[in-house]
Amino acid sequence: MDQIYFDYGATTPCDPLVVKAMEPYFFERFGNASSPHESGRTARKALEDSREILARFLGSQRDEIIFTSGATESNNQAVFGAARAQRKKGNHIIISKIEHHSVFEPVEFLKSHGYEVSEIDVDENGVVDLKALKAAVKPQTILIAVIHANNEIGSLQPISQIGAITQAKHIPFLVDAVQTVGHIPVDVDELNADFLSLAAHKFYGPKGVGALYARRGTPLARHLLGGDQERGWRASTQNVAGVVGLAKAIELCEQNMAKEAKQQAQLRDRLLAEVPQRIQGVKINGHRQERLSNNAHFSFAGVKGEALLMALDRKGIAASMGSACTSGAIKPSRILKAIGLSNDLALGSLRITLGRWTTTEHIDRLLEELPLIIERLRTHG
């Protein structure tokens, strides 16, 4: 980590304590959790202890946790699984306009196969229009999906209030909590969530492992078919070391979350205050207060985001425009269009996400370099 890393929203380093917790499960305790012998029992115990840790964090039951390969799989299973299990009930789905690709694309797929989809607008702060969402509900609505905090602009959504609507109407509610789990308290009952997805690598755990919370009794089907792992909800030999890492990462977040969120919010607030002081023609995106404590998102008029990232990178500073999942794209982000940004501002965007190893010096350095780079880019293109 020689770089100054401001891309914790894309992925986080695996905490050294997480790596240490995983290590025994590669060689010494390597068993297949489905195996009927000592080696299998050891693996199974590690898996179930980890399930207990995650369930406790989420305020759920253990048998409501399905370990997956990550949030993309979790979101795919929730969308396709809810649709498949409710084929007889209906074919209408409601999502916000600022869902992550791993919700948006499965829903688009269903749309191309005859499903009706209502996409709910967000305001200029990136917050979902509750009235519009409520008005969109139909008797044949089988799923409502709203992201807990948007991955690009960081705006937190009124999930509990949406959950109250979905609960009253008995419609399964999917909350993509990839950016919030491990960063703020996430309680499935407070949120009224029926499905909730998360990925370990967003909270200092390993890549390639995540979970889907699925409330007991909520209609769901499998997305990976084969063996009977995860109580039949997901086939595939369980990634025991990864799951142990996920659980250890949750434990560390439980201990540090409140303190870290406060520290990161302070550093982030310096950016939100000082960047506009030092640079003209800058817009702060996302809600000013109701946002992820580690997220700052800017648009710079007359600057190409790609060039900005390259210039920062040459100075040893890692940042992003928005989602890493689409960083190859040069068309304006769907999210930034949804909050009403012009193409120019959308393409001139910069996401700064902070994390466990962000220091005051990193912020100082960014505040020093950024105005020089922006000026140079605006002058020389």
Add this chain to the structure above:
Amino acid sequence: MDQIYFDYGATTPCDPLVVKAMEPYFFERFGNASSPHESGRTARKALEDSREILARFLGSQRDEIIFTSGATESNNQAVFGAARAQRKKGNHIIISKIEHHSVFEPVEFLKSHGYEVSEIDVDENGVVDLKALKAAVKPQTILIAVIHANNEIGSLQPISQIGAITQAKHIPFLVDAVQTVGHIPVDVDELNADFLSLAAHKFYGPKGVGALYARRGTPLARHLLGGDQERGWRASTQNVAGVVGLAKAIELCEQNMAKEAKQQAQLRDRLLAEVPQRIQGVKINGHRQERLSNNAHFSFAGVKGEALLMALDRKGIAASMGSACTSGAIKPSRILKAIGLSNDLALGSLRITLGRWTTTEHIDRLLEELPLIIERLRTHG
């Protein structure tokens, strides 16, 4: 690993050299391979170097490798993806009767959605009937799937010959090579495979990572939808450490495979020769010669397999009846029924699979304990 472990077919320990290769990718080189900065480039390079290593091993091109969460996902993507991409061509699928659950279940799913499925018989040695397979081909056949070596009884299949048929008929051919990759040479061109699936944890790599080989131009669709990872073929943040581990495991297998296969075959042959000498009423399942070098599979008349495993476990010996994916089940294995075993023999089965850390002493110990246990079980039930 205090146990005597004879369940390498279920999962293998991660080689310590593999763990060492993965380690830097948890903390120091933790980047998201899609990120547009130094940290992302480092991750991307590790990913692409790993892809090169696997491609070389399989005799494929790099852009024919899709990294996945394991063989279940690979098989699901091949079956569902081939079906979806050829909707206009037809709805007939051919599989052998001894496919793994992760092929069988997706095909069953398609069957329940209007697809026609031909299941090809195997002989008493567990080898697919080539003539029957050839005769089953129809103009609307869109996929043929045959496992390279069956995971329970170890019989190797005439994949090259089947591949010659599928190639002549221009039908995509899926080869589930989970039990062979890393153990014997696997060349996609020699096998005439269009899809080939593998899982790292079966060849001393980590759990939770695998790959799907997909020949250029073969009709395929995504199974996980979202971001544009893996050249658009699979959404989800790539598991860089896992992929690095997979590649290191492949390199170690390349170096050791020939020698290990020979050693394991010698030890295994002792079991195949001496178990029937020491115990009456035993049947060896699977082909005597054309089988995995590390697999021995027996049926003991008048013995319950579950009780046998428990008795071995109490002696510190880990083995299985068949697939770990169904070890909860007490109905006779689909595979053993396919080779014509009676329920009694099918339920009295024992799979012994050898691996990198199996010693002569382990075999001695098994040959010593097994007759005593079988006798006790037959006497006292």
